[in-house]
Amino acid sequence: MKVELKVTPDKYLPHRYAGASGDFNPIHIDVDFAKQVGLPSNILHGLYTMAQVARANVNAAGGDPRSLKRLSVQFRGMGFPEQEITVTGSVKEERDGRVVVATEAEQGGKRIIKNAEAELETSS
């Protein structure tokens, strides 16, 4: 099983994710505000990027959301709209009928999620 997903969030993605999730922190949706607090531009929600890691793992397991039993991530660095995110992962171990997948997400050569670990139940 191989985990790989590429996605490029468009310019307005952080706005749609803010509406969908309820997180309207201006660092995600207001370029001027983000620059005022020292960021290069508005940044992606970390939990949006984590959702891409979840999606990549569920897809690799065959697409059934019930297969994802646990996901833990560490957020590192910042993700930006209009740049491609690549999620990759490989099976680290199998235990108790579950597959443990070590995953990370990078953008522009920088890891934005590291040490992610997904536990999947594969349909058998």
Add this chain to the structure above:
Amino acid sequence: MPLNTEAIGKSYPPFEYEVGKEKIGEYARAVGEDNPVYFDRAAATEAGFRDVPAPPMFAVVYSSGSVAPALFDPEVGLNFAMMLHGGQEFEWGEPVCAGDVISTATTVKDISEKGGMGFYVFESVSTNQDGQEVVRGTWTNIVRGVS
């Protein structure tokens, strides 16, 4: 200034969230899901769900209403200007479907200091209307410059 750890173990009243089919669709579209089970009731029941299921990470939608009061609690004393969302874990149980009423309770799991940074760990436990656990979340926030 030493970190105030008195809030460890503190819990907050449960927060209730009723899951709507269109809200699931809105969330699923925002995160790029295209599996028809998230949008189409017939596809969902065909796949064995009670109703349209929520994508796993929809957990943030129904549990954040419970976690936020803990984050903003003055007794916890998180310094937001210096805060980073350091890590997140979810452990899923029974799937969440449209029509479910999810109740989430949050506790302050740990407050500790390492290398001048404060680690604030919150745990949220979400259960459905039948008392089944649907997700357990561990939210780790890091605050720079606490000492």
